[in-house]
Amino acid sequence: MDWPISEVARMSGVTARTLRHYDETGLLPPARIGANGHRYYEEHQLLLLQQILVLRALGVGLPEIGRILSEQVDEVDALRGHHQRLLAERDRLHALADTVSRTIAELEQSRKDGNPMTVNRPENLFEGAQPSQYAENMSDFPELAEAVGRRAATMSQADADAAHRERTAQMIRLAELMAAGHPADAGPVQAEIDAQYRALTRLRSVSAEEYRAIGCSCVDNDTWRTAYEAIAPGLAAYQRDAIEAYATTRLN
Secondary structure (H helix, E strand, O other), rough: OOOOHHHHHHHOOOHHHHHHHHHHHOOOOOOOOOOOEEEEEEEHHHHHHHEEEEEHOOOOOOHHHHHHHHOOOHHHHHHHHHHHHHHHHHHHHHHHHHHHHHHHHHHHHHHOOOOOOOOOHHHHOOOOOOOOOOOOOOOOHHHHHHHHEEEEOOOOHHHHHHHHHHHHHHHHHHHHHHHHHOOOOHHHHHHHHHHHHHHHOOOOOOOHHHHHHHHHHHOOOOHHHHHHHHHOOOOHHHHHHHHHHHHHHHHH
């Protein structure tokens, strides 16, 4: 039994464009291509796709995933290894959620007291935030994901840690602007979005349409939404709306 690309996209939540990209790069060729030119996938390809998605969720780049798939022999052993990594990621996310919750409580208390927040142990701010395991899920933006992967491959661990901490700090700053009542198109909010956009364009050009799609993924992509909502409820939609405003006023 086989399934057409449209059905595989529906079942997996991966866009047909991404599946075609996986085929073009040799990561996941279909079982066959029909007379109509459509790609068809069998059970073996679905199992490989499951592994790809698990590894992507764990922050593994596409080149590394290709190496892992080419070297593995036994599917059960491979899945067992992925399962252990997922359990470790679950524990890390619990630690990260606790860290964010603790930071919010400390910030709120410092504001009530009228005193700046004192960080006695700065490393506590980043407990559970491990850049090597925490990466944005960009499966719907394969070209940008490749650019991110190439950049990450050239970074030292210290640089990667700093970049991840800045990304987390950006999310917290947006959450603070949202809590202060700033609309998504307000100047301070748009300044944050501009900084995010410029960081992306240092990797490759990003059109207004693609940036809007990235904004929508903050809500539509489960991994992204979970990351934003762990910082503050409603932050995913706030980021999406801020990007929409930025694309409309700055990129059109």
